[in-house]
Amino acid sequence: MIPGTILMEGPNEVDPGIMGDDLQHMDADGANRRIRARFLIGADGKTGYTRKKYLEPKGIKLQQASQQVCFATAYEETWVAVNWKITPPTPESHPSFPLWKLDYSPTQVFDLFFPSDFRFLCNPERPSVCGRFGLPEDKLWRFEFVVKRNEDGTEMSGPEKLREVVHPYITHPGERYGLPKDIEFPNDCIETLRSRPFAFSARSCNKWALGRVVLCGDSAHVFPPFGGQGIASGFRDASALAWRFAVCCRPGFTNYTDILSGWYSERKQQFENGSFMTESNPVKMYFRDWYLWFLQLIPSQIHKLEMGARRYGMISYDYAPGMTFLPAYGGGLCFP
Ligand SMILES: Cc1cc2nc3c(=O)[nH]c(=O)nc-3n(C[C@H](O)[C@H](O)[C@H](O)COP(=O)(O)OP(=O)(O)OC[C@H]3O[C@@H](n4cnc5c(N)ncnc54)[C@H](O)[C@@H]3O)c2cc1C
Missing domain, CATH: 3.50.50.60 (FAD/NAD(P)-binding domain)
Incomplete structure (x- = not known):
């Protein structure tokens, strides 16, 4: 915080007379206060x-x-945002889970189905993102997916639709492990903490x-x-x-x-x-x-992909009134 600033933690109500030096606000306890700012x-x-x-x-x-x-x-879409808490299965809780036969541990199973890196699922049918969040020991995972124009956001947040949309991503083909059947992460190891639509614009x-x-x-x-x-x-x-x-x-x-x-x-x-x-x-x-x-076949390009916009160096700006450089004197140019 800048020295001398006051953080008004909510909910506060601010009086519209704030154009003067005195600011009247009602704090979370309902008390009226005046602040000079x-x-x-x-x-x-x-x-x-x-x-x-x-x-x-x-x-x-x-x-x-x-x-x-x-x-x-423009961007104006509804997305469903789902937060899950995962309790990895164990050989005791889920004796028939097929990966125990291949000597996977509960932690390895968690890492396989809920990898630590954040993922953009560029699925043209339904763009989605997923990844872990929060403290590692809490094993929290988020999945967000777009709601199509003909769909209802609330309905898409329900358990039935989540199963349809999200579960294919936590079902692995059996052939990946040399097994005859596909492997689905056990549903009873997933607790839905939140599932609701949000307007992303x-x-x-x-x-x-x-x-x-x-x-x-x-x-x-x-x-x-x-x-x-x-x-x-x-x-x-x-x-x-x-x-x-x-x-x-x-x-x-x-x-x-x-x-x-x-x-x-x-x-x-x-x-x-x-x-x-x-x-x-x-x-x-x-x-x-x-x-x-x-691009990902060319090693030098992989690095550039990872750099994203940073590969172009410092951000340069087009002059507009009030900007803090003088374009006429070369201000705003970046050194190579
Ligand atoms: C589902 C979802 C997923 C998202 N995922 C990402 C992501 O992956 N990456 C990302 O970068 N961003 C993400 N965002 C956006 C990100 O959450 C916001 O951009 C970011 O939190 C904005 O920060 P902020 O401080 O401006 O506002 P906020 O985080 O909304 O904070 C505003 C604060 O002001 C307080 N407040 C409100 N009114 C008053 C009042 N009258 N008096 C006092 N206090 C008040 C609120 O309680 C709150 O604490 C996501 C948003 C949503 C909804």
Whole structure:
């Protein structure tokens, strides 16, 4: 936290009179308090209390990607997000589980069916992601899949549909182990902690700051959360904001409107909405898959694939008013 900042942990209600120096808020216990602050940062997530209660009436809107220059394409889909807690089977609990005959241990079985790396399942029928999360000893696993236009998100979150969609991924062909029958991970070793639909969209506010009120993280923009875009963007917002606030909070500094608009112009240039991984156009998929297949044959290209956008070096920006460089004097160029 920047020295001198106050973290108002929720739920808080902020009085709309926040344009003055005094900020009135009701804390979680219902007590009314006044705080004197130069700036208010609404880092209150997608539901965006600060944005809705205060900034939306003043013209700040969370707009769809298609209305924003910062996104390459629109994205508006429902996904089901499932969290499972896994209790690996043991020879005692599941004596007939076929892998015991091949000397697999319960831990090895868990690792086989729920690998530790995060996976993007570029299945054109149903793009999905899955991977472990939380503490290793808790053995938590998440699976998220897209709900098609003709399907109902709530129905798709139910046990019957989960079986249809998720279980093929935890059923291994028997031939992989030299066994005659396919092997399904035992259903009674899976506890569903949460299964519900979420709207994943690419949206961004037209402005992320108005006066001395600033929106940061999901309250300013939401992405389909592929490639860590959700949380990483929030961290980038905060780190790009921190030094600017150090300037804005200097005694007598008044030009915060420019500095804050420069901040969100810069941040909006870093968005990418993950469309590469959720492509369903068969022609584009065909080229994507073959392109990636060829690249992974060339060792130097594998490294580049792993680097992702980092292989292009530091991010360079197109100048916009309020940005902290002078393009006329070569500012904004990266050294090779
Ligand atoms: C199902 C799902 C899967 C996701 N998977 C990924 C992923 O794999 N990778 C990724 O990078 N991102 C993922 N995301 C997105 C990621 O969760 C968000 O981008 C990220 O949490 C945004 O951080 P934030 O701090 O802006 O908002 P949040 O994490 O939403 O935090 C906002 C905080 O503000 C608090 N708050 C709200 N109102 C008030 C109030 N009035 N007063 C005080 N406090 C308040 C809330 O309680 C909350 O603690 C996923 C999201 C969902 C829904």
